[in-house]
Amino acid sequence: MNAPAKLPRWAELGLLPLVNLAAALLLSGVIVKVLGESPWAALKLLASGSLGSEENIGYTLYYATNFMFTGLAVAVAYHAGLFNIGGEGQAYVGGLGVGLVALWLGGRAPFLVVLPVAILGGAVFGAAWAFIPAWLQARRGSHIVITTIMFNFIGSALMTYLLVNVLIKPGQQSPETREFGATAFMPAASDLLAKAGIDFSPSPLNLAFVVALGAGALVWVLVWRTRWGYALRVAGQNQAAAVYAGISPPRIIVQSMLLSGALAGCLALNELMGSQHRILIDFPGGAGFVGIAVALMGRNHPAGIFLSAVLFGALAQGGSQLSFDMPKINRDMVVVIQGLVILFCGALENVMRAPLAAVFARLAGRREAEG
Amino acid sequence: MLDEGGAAVPAPPALELRNIDKRFGAVHANRAVSFAAARGSIHGLIGENGAGKSTLMNIVYGFHRADDGEILVDGRRVDIGSPQDAIAAGIGMVHQHFMLVENFTVLENVVLGVEGGALLRGGLDRARGELEKLARDYGLEVPLDTVVAELPVGLQQRVEILKALYRRAEILILDEPTAVLTPQEAEQLFRMLRLLRDQGKTVVLVTHKLREIMAVTDRVTVMRQGAVVGEVATGTTSPRELAEKMVGRAVLLRVEKGPARPGETLLSVRDLEVRDRFDVARVRGVSFELRAGEIVGVAGVSGNGQSELLEALAGIRMPSRGGIILGGRDLVREQLDPRRRRALGLAHVPEDRLRMGVVTGFSAEDNTILGYHDRAAYNRGLLLNRPAIHAECEREMAAHDVRPALPGLRIAAFSGGNQQKLVLAREIDVDPRVLLIGQPTRGVDIGAIEFIHKKLIALRDAGKALLIVSVELEEILGLADRILVMNAGEIVGEVARADATEEKLGLMMAGVKGEGHA
Numbered sequence: 001m002n003a004p005a006k007l008p009r010w011a012e013l014g015l016l017p018l019v020n021l022a023a024a025l026l027l028s029g030v031i032v033k034v035l036g037e038s039p040w041a042a043l044k045l046l047a048s049g050s051l052g053s054e055e056n057i058g059y060t061l062y063y064a065t066n067f068m069f070t071g072l073a074v075a076v077a078y079h080a081g082l083f084n085i086g087g088e089g090q091a092y093v094g095g096l097g098v099g100l101v102a103l104w105l106g107g108r109a110p111f112l113v114v115l116p117v118a119i120l121g122g123a124v125f126g127a128a129w130a131f132i133p134a135w136l137q138a139r140r141g142s143h144i145v146i147t148t149i150m151f152n153f154i155g156s157a158l159m160t161y162l163l164v165n166v167l168i169k170p171g172q173q174s175p176e177t178r179e180f181g182a183t184a185f186m187p188a189a190s191d192l193l194a195k196a197g198i199d200f201s202p203s204p205l206n207l208a209f210v211v212a213l214g215a216g217a218l219v220w221v222l223v224w225r226t227r228w229g230y231a232l233r234v235a236g237q238n239q240a241a242a243v244y245a246g247i248s249p250p251r252i253i254v255q256s257m258l259l260s261g262a263l264a265g266c267l268a269l270n271e272l273m274g275s276q277h278r279i280l281i282d283f284p285g286g287a288g289f290v291g292i293a294v295a296l297m298g299r300n301h302p303a304g305i306f307l308s309a310v311l312f313g314a315l316a317q318g319g320s321q322l323s324f325d326m327p328k329i330n331r332d333m334v335v336v337i338q339g340l341v342i343l344f345c346g347a348l349e350n351v352m353r354a355p356l357a358a359v360f361a362r363l364a365g366r367r368e369a370e371g
Numbered sequence: 372m373l374d375e376g377g378a379a380v381p382a383p384p385a386l387e388l389r390n391i392d393k394r395f396g397a398v399h400a401n402r403a404v405s406f407a408a409a410r411g412s413i414h415g416l417i418g419e420n421g422a423g424k425s426t427l428m429n430i431v432y433g434f435h436r437a438d439d440g441e442i443l444v445d446g447r448r449v450d451i452g453s454p455q456d457a458i459a460a461g462i463g464m465v466h467q468h469f470m471l472v473e474n475f476t477v478l479e480n481v482v483l484g485v486e487g488g489a490l491l492r493g494g495l496d497r498a499r500g501e502l503e504k505l506a507r508d509y510g511l512e513v514p515l516d517t518v519v520a521e522l523p524v525g526l527q528q529r530v531e532i533l534k535a536l537y538r539r540a541e542i543l544i545l546d547e548p549t550a551v552l553t554p555q556e557a558e559q560l561f562r563m564l565r566l567l568r569d570q571g572k573t574v575v576l577v578t579h580k581l582r583e584i585m586a587v588t589d590r591v592t593v594m595r596q597g598a599v600v601g602e603v604a605t606g607t608t609s610p611r612e613l614a615e616k617m618v619g620r621a622v623l624l625r626v627e628k629g630p631a632r633p634g635e636t637l638l639s640v641r642d643l644e645v646r647d648r649f650d651v652a653r654v655r656g657v658s659f660e661l662r663a664g665e666i667v668g669v670a671g672v673s674g675n676g677q678s679e680l681l682e683a684l685a686g687i688r689m690p691s692r693g694g695i696i697l698g699g700r701d702l703v704r705e706q707l708d709p710r711r712r713r714a715l716g717l718a719h720v721p722e723d724r725l726r727m728g729v730v731t732g733f734s735a736e737d738n739t740i741l742g743y744h745d746r747a748a749y750n751r752g753l754l755l756n757r758p759a760i761h762a763e764c765e766r767e768m769a770a771h772d773v774r775p776a777l778p779g780l781r782i783a784a785f786s787g788g789n790q791q792k793l794v795l796a797r798e799i800d801v802d803p804r805v806l807l808i809g810q811p812t813r814g815v816d817i818g819a820i821e822f823i824h825k826k827l828i829a830l831r832d833a834g835k836a837l838l839i840v841s842v843e844l845e846e847i848l849g850l851a852d853r854i855l856v857m858n859a860g861e862i863v864g865e866v867a868r869a870d871a872t873e874e875k876l877g878l879m880m881a882g883v884k885g886e887g888h889a
Contacts, residue, residue, distance in 0.1 A: 225754050227744045233733075234741065240727040243687050244719070245742035246710025361396075 007357055013304070017297060017345060019352050021311070024344035028337045035328045042322060042329065049321025050314035056321070058189060058203025064306075064313030065205075065270040066284070068212040070291025071309055072219050073126075073264035075300035079223055080256035081236035086133060086148025087264040088288025089155030090126040094265020095272055096159065097125025099167075099177065099279035102272065107181020114184045118273060119211070119266060126265015127258040129155055134257030138250035144257075156282070163281055176280035186274035208270035215263060216302035222259070232256055264288060290316075293342040308345075315341065383446030385410040385573035386431070386462070386542050391440035393426055400426040402598040403440070408542070408590075410445075413564055413574040415584040415605065418594035419617055419816040420787055424577050427594070428544050432464045433457040444542070463535025467547040469527050473520040477513050478502070481534050498537065505536050509566055524672075525556035532563070543567065544575045549583060553672045554844060554877035561587040581610040582845070593617055618817045628828045631852035634663035637836040638684075638717075638805045643693035643703075645679045653679040654690070655860040661805060666827065666837040668851025670844060672880050676860035677840045678722055681809050684838070685719040686712045697805065713742060718798035720791075722809030722840065728794045729782045736764035736778035739797055767796035772822065788819025795823060805836045812846060824850060844873055858882040 007016065029039030050060045070087040077084035084090075101121035105114045133147035163175040189205040223229040235242040235252040242249050271283050290312055297311070298304030319334030344352070384407040393401040401423045408414035418424045430437045433453045442449055449460045457464070471480050478495060481502060487494040499515060506512050513522070513529050522530070528548060535543055545564075549557040564574050564587060576588060584591050585605060592602045593616040601616050615621055638661040645654035654676045661667055671677050682688045684695060686702065686709040695702040697715055709719070721727040729738045740749050740760055749760050764778035771792040773785070782790060791812070798806065811827065812820040827850060831837055841847050847854055854866045856879040864879045 221754070225757075227750055227755055230737070230740070230744045230755060234730055237732045238726075238730045240723075241730050241741060244685070244709060244721055244727045245744070246686070246708045246713065248708070 007353065007360060011356065011360065013299070016353060016356060017308075019356060020344040020348070021341065023352060024337075024341040027344075028340050031333070031336065032329065035333070037326050037328050042326060045322050045325055046315075046318035048318075049325075050318030054201040055203050056317060058201065058205035059317040060310065060313040061189075061209055062204040062206070062270065062275070062313070063316040064309040065209045065212045065274075066267050066287040067290050067294045067309035067312050068216060068305060069267040069270070070264050070284075070288050071294035071298060071305040072212075072215055072291075072302065073260045073288075074291050074295035075298070075302070075305060076219060076223065076232075076256055076263060077260040078295060078300045079229075079236045080232050080252055081239070082137070082253060082256065082260075083145050084130070084148055084257065084260050085145055085292065086130060086151050086155075086261075086288070087291045088284055088286065089148070089152035090129045090261040090264035091267040091284040091288050092152075092159050092282075093129040093155045094122040094126030094261070095268030095279060095283060096162070097121035097123070097265060098268035099180075099272055102180040102184035103177060103279075105181070106184030109183060111183045111185075111187070118184070118269060122265040122268050123262035124265075126261040126263070128261070129265070130257040130261025131254065134254045137257075138253040144253075152288070160281060163279065167279060169278075174280075177278045180273065180277050184273055185277060186269065188274075204275040206270065206274035208266075208274045211266065211269055213306070215266065216306060219263070220302045228255075264291070290338075293346055296342075296346040311341075312338070382410060383443070384408055385445060386575065387443040387446070388427070388431070389441050389443065391427060391430060391437045391442075393430060393435060393437050399597050401430070401437070402596075404594070404597070404599050406592055406599065406602075408573050408575055410573055411568055411571045412589040413568050413576060413587055415588035415591035416575060416577045416594065417579060417581070417584050417591055417613060417617060419579060420814050421816070422594040422617070423597040424594055425546065426597075428464070428546060428575070428577055431457065431462060432544065458538050458540070461539060461541040462544065463532075463538060463540025463542065464544040465528065465531040465535060465546065465548060467550055469531055471519045471527060471530060474518060476516050476518055477522070477530050477533075478515045480519055480530055481537050483534075485538060502533060502537065505533060508570065509536070510563060511536075523556075524551045524674075525553075525559065528552070528560065529563075540572075542573045542575065544577065546577045547579070548576070549578070549580065550842075551673060553880050554873055555881055557583070581613055584613065585610055595619055614817060620818075626824045626828060626849040628850075629832070631665045631831065633665040633852070634834060636660045636662050637697065638838075639694075639696045640684070641694040641696070643680070643683060643695065644691050645676075645683045645688055646691045647679070652691075653860050654683065657693075657857075657860075657862050659855060659862065659865070661836045661838055663804070663834045663836050664831055665852045666831050666839060666850050668847035668854045669838065669840040669857055670847045670854055670876050670880060671842070671857035673842045675857045675880075677842075677857050678809070679860075680857070681719075681722060681807055681838075681840050684807055685709055685717070685721070709742065710745075713801070713803070716802075716804035718801065718803035718806050720794055720798050720806070720808040720811065722813070724787070724790055724794060724813070729790060731781075731783040733782060734779050735768070735773075735782050735785065735793060736760050738782045738793065739764040739767060739778075741797065743797070743801065763800075767793065767800060771796045771826075786816065786819075787814035788816045788823075791815050791823060792819060795826065799826075799830060803835065805838070806830060807838050807840075809840045810843075811839060811841060811850075812843070844876060847876075848873070856880055 032039045032042045049056060051057055070091060073087045073090065074084055098118045098121050101118040102114065105117060129151060133144050133151055136142040136147050137144040167177045168175050169178040186206040186208050188202065190200045190202040192207065193200040223232060231247045232252055234245060235247055235249045239249050267284060267287060272279060276283060294305055294308045294312055297308040315338050319337065322329055323331050323334050386408045388404060388406040391401050391404040404427055416424050426435065429435045431442060433451045433456050436452060442451055444460045451457050451460060472483065478499060482494055482498045487497065502515060511529050511533055513526055513533060519527060519530060548560060552560060568574055578584060588605045590602065591605050593600050593613060595617055641658050643654055643657045644652055647653050657680060669677050679688060683690045686707055689706065690703055693703060697717055700715065702712060725731060730741065743749065749756055761778050768776040768778065773789045773792050811823055815823065827837060839850055848871060852868050854868065854871050854876065855862050856864045856876055858880060859882065863882065866875065
């Protein structure tokens, strides 16, 4: 019966996420205190670890690149009214497409040829992995949340099989491919900036960051500025109105999931071509799931996704520094802190909204009374 | 109203509200509303959609809490914070949308929440005896052991009333009770209400239908824009006076129109059958023709196949049998979707505006292109032509007097009437030959009704063929040149407007076959 409380636009987009973040950090501080460390020192470590040096910033943005791809994937599906939990699997299988192209063309063709073909490879493989759940949802009504979760497991098992039995570099133990040829390496940010005469410490940050920004711009144009995006949003918000307007919801389901999978599939441009230079077991490392939180917090808008991807990148990078320097806070505690951020920014968003709206209402009332 | 200091103070009103004030954010839903209903009377509460009637009654029933003001029952102040409090104070409410568990029996529904113990048996037996007595006293016979889903709507409503009486309600609030009833069922309801009144109960009837107020109430309170604008004895007023109070200016209650001059047949429907997803036939063997320059009205109690017929014509549902011929093409055989039907000159204003006609999260201008988003005028290469869409929306708003004229405003922020004007504007803007309109004025205020009705007559006179489906008989009688009556998926009769009366149509709606139709 109660509609969500109304806030001014700037507070809705700027203040509310900050209040949520502060609440999450406050609770994290309590946990850190209980573990016997100083919350203040932990916070400082988190900040300096993620933003304190050029190298750390590079790492933060490198992680953020992964989250941008998966976050955009979740957002596109969201606008079509679908909850794509399968970003992890689509990124993983998409990585197979990127990796095969890189193994095939790396060292044989120049980078400017490898890059578009690799993007295509990642997009096609990622889209293919999203296609089956999409088709099942569109034609058979199988719930996409269930099927995409299943396809994460199937994708993971498939990749393990391929890496262990087919793609493994002969004569080694760990299930990973040979290294890509050098022309399939994403140019590092430090190298690119050096060419422009800017000195930037080496880090895994690479050209894929720019590709991700481009993908964000593309998503914005597609969703908000084309007739296809219009049909997508109509179908996502009101299926009956879509049918009334002559838009076919099943078709939109398939099309949007193809785009969603393609975006997730591009994660490997950053992770494999940009950093690992080979296909290896479980390289998405949960980025597909973080993408859900990133999209949620970024209001499913590319600009918001960029900001929240950077935040989660900072948490990932700062968190590993934290666990390194504070032995009592291990890797798992960092995941707990991330979880709290997701909880407050996503699930509990409306908890903070009501008190904030009350504050605004009181302020407005006072202004009215004075005026 | 009441002079408390007077010597000869009459019995206090059964329900009295003093200076009730309620805001929802920026919306001032109730402004210092005072209201009193005398014991043993039927008191009408009338006003347009959004006038604050429902808010007021929801405060009385404990769904909302007033920001200010007090509620008195029999002269005693009561504090109502929940429906439980309201029930304890002797207030019962029958909602527009019934609050019944469909797969429970009548008896189980009535005792729901007041079972009187952990085990059902004793409670049910006690309830049965009491209900049989109530049914005798008030003429509220209902089969107690029938599952509610199997009852006709009129009887379901009776169950709701029984529920309230079983909870010892002395004050009964009915919110738009006749929306789902045939005229005959409505008449039965009114008889029941009079009986309740004569036994000393107090009835508050919330409605926007002037006819009902005149037919059954003793006194009536009129609300406009959150405030009470008048209270009169029903016997001393007229529908015209009430309408003017509701709207705040003089209104035309009857639609002015000349005789129809039907031309060539534009749409013909042959032996149409539509099945729902459970494979039950909802439209059965419907045939009719629609000609240029006429308005054909489809009357019927809601749920008798009109919605399915309309959706089949618009291309939203595929019929299982039959043909729909428009411009020499069979839309059924060719399986044309709504978009291609629009291209052939078939426009559609859907029955349920908010569910189908608009996307509530979109701005007005984004809703302007719903169904037409791939027209060349709205696109520039691969991209939508935003300035053109904006200009089109501004033009439609000006032409149809939509207020506020802000294309960027979310459609949900407009009143029902302005939303409907926008939908109508969108559909007639492309100059269709055939216009299908479901519930042209559902949830639309009187001022806008007048505007929309005039527009529809003008379209007819311009040679369009209009098919209007409405559950408001008055509207059908006011607009249509020819009336088709549907019952249980069939057309049970066709009546020329000149021969149609409310009684005749009502009988046909209830399934009694009309003349002149096989």
